[in-house]
Amino acid sequence: MSKPKEVRDYIRSIPDFPHEGIIFRDVTTLFSDPRGLRMAVDQLLQPYAGLRVDKVVGLEARGFILGGAVAHQLSVGFVPIRKKGKLPGAVISERYTLEYGEAEVELHDDAITAGERVLLVDDLLATGGTAEAGIKLVERLGGEIAGCAFVVDLPELGGRKRLEELGMDVHALCAFDGL
Template sequence: MAKESLMKAVKDYIRTIPDFPHEGIMFRDVTTLFGDPRGLRLAVDQMLHPYAGRRIDKVVGLEARGFILGGAIAHQLGLGFVPVRKKGKLPAATIGERYTLEYGEAEVEIHDDAIQPGESVLLVDDLLATGGTAEAGIKLIERLGGQIASCAFLVDLPELGGRKKLEGMGMEVFTLCEFEGL
């Protein structure tokens, strides 16, 4: 095995696709990271490391790539996993939260019995851009009485202001890497 492959950082496994989904956007594609066993292990290990030994009761993953990371982190920490999904995708009673996108609005939901009052929750997703989806997830967790221990992301796009938004809400934010530009 080449020494350089042992030295790869999480960021090195993420592919950038120019002009997707439209011109001027540099799409950060984490599927290349997920598809590589070393990259995925590295990302999960680094994302869960700050939380080892902390009181966390549940891991909540945001649709859809947050399910991959959140499920793996929950497994490694020996915790339950809760999905926050797009409206209409969960089978039992839910509560929902609308949020703004650059091109309109969307809504995410959580089962109304997924978080118990007082539970400490780690919120996980792949990418932090404007912070809209994460903010909606936080509001859902808090409406159920959960307390956010931290918000963890693979990638931060600092120019879009998501970290500042979440920190302005009093949230602890952890990211593994940053990419400049949109």
């Protein structure tokens, strides 16, 4: 009898993408499988079931897919954190550093109410730069981060350590060694 599939078994690894020497962890194969997607959503929200979570924020773009599903299961609202220039209306923004430069993410300035407990969700935790920027946006609006949930952790890139040093609870469904 074969062992049951785990979340990581649904994730495709693509060598040398987007650059030589990088192994891209492709979660679209996880999303396209109904059992895999259900498993990922259930496992992402499991540590937070029964705790007070008022909103889920998802980081662009795959965090929208997961975050929306997690918010639905928790019966709370969903808020997108988008790349600069993608949200209409009044926003606040946060710059962060990437391996190859800088980027900026935005959040509607009325998306989070002071005192709300917010779960941050994304597909992958690498260096933690995008997640940290998202945390700062939520906190600037007076929200409290209930936790940070990811499907994949790439421990060698230090994102988990970075977020934990900020006092964040970090939950990842699986980890892959290497870049």
